[in-house]
Amino acid sequence: MLTRPSALLCLEEAILLIATLFAYQHLHYSWLLFAILFLTPDLFMLGYLLNARLGAATYNLAHTLTLPLALLFLSYLQHWQLAPALALIWTAHVAFDRLLGYGLKYPTYFKDTHLQHIPTRSDATA
Numbered sequence: 001m002l003t004r005p006s007a008l009l010c011l012e013e014a015i016l017l018i019a020t021l022f023a024y025q026h027l028h029y030s031w032l033l034f035a036i037l038f039l040t041p042d043l044f045m046l047g048y049l050l051n052a053r054l055g056a057a058t059y060n061l062a063h064t065l066t067l068p069l070a071l072l073f074l075s076y077l078q079h080w081q082l083a084p085a086l087a088l089i090w091t092a093h094v095a096f097d098r099l100l101g102y103g104l105k106y107p108t109y110f111k112d113t114h115l116q117h118i119p120t121r122s123d124a125t126a
Contacts, residue, residue, distance in 0.1 A: 009115070010099060017095035020088050029085040037089045038096075048110055056105035063094055063104060 001007055024034065044062035048055030061067070068090035075083030103113030 006115075013095045013099040017092055017099060020092040020095060024085070024088045024092070027084065027088075029088070033085060034089050034092075037086065038093055041090060041093050045110075052109055053107040055110065056107040060104045063097060063102075065091060065094055068094065 001011075041062040044058040045055065047058035068087045071083055071090070072087035074080070075087060098115070101113075101115055103115030106112040106114070
């Protein structure tokens with residue numbers, strides 16, 4: 001298991017998704033809000049309508065953990081009420097996408113992701 005990066009990444013993302021959902025439930029946030037906003041980060045795919053480079057940049061901006069974690073930290077410092085819920089929804093989305101195999105995009109085309117460049121089990125035995 002520890003020598004299979006793809007399996008480790010799946011496990012890591014599953015744990016992150018479960019922890020995020022647990023925190024969301026524990027903090028008594030609205031599941032309706034969760035359902036409404038869960039796919040919102042995917043709107044950043046619209047950059048692909050202009051070109052692959054812009055599409056990859058905007059998609060990656062919304063699909064790294066940097067911004068939701070920064071939002072979570074700022075919401076703690078500023079005592080924002082809604083921001084932690086938004087940050088948890090965003091984090092859950094990123095973890096869910098990665099668990100499904102949707103990775104960060106290269107500027108070549110939409111399906112060229114960083115997860116495809118991770119050795120799989122068959123690569124390790126070859």
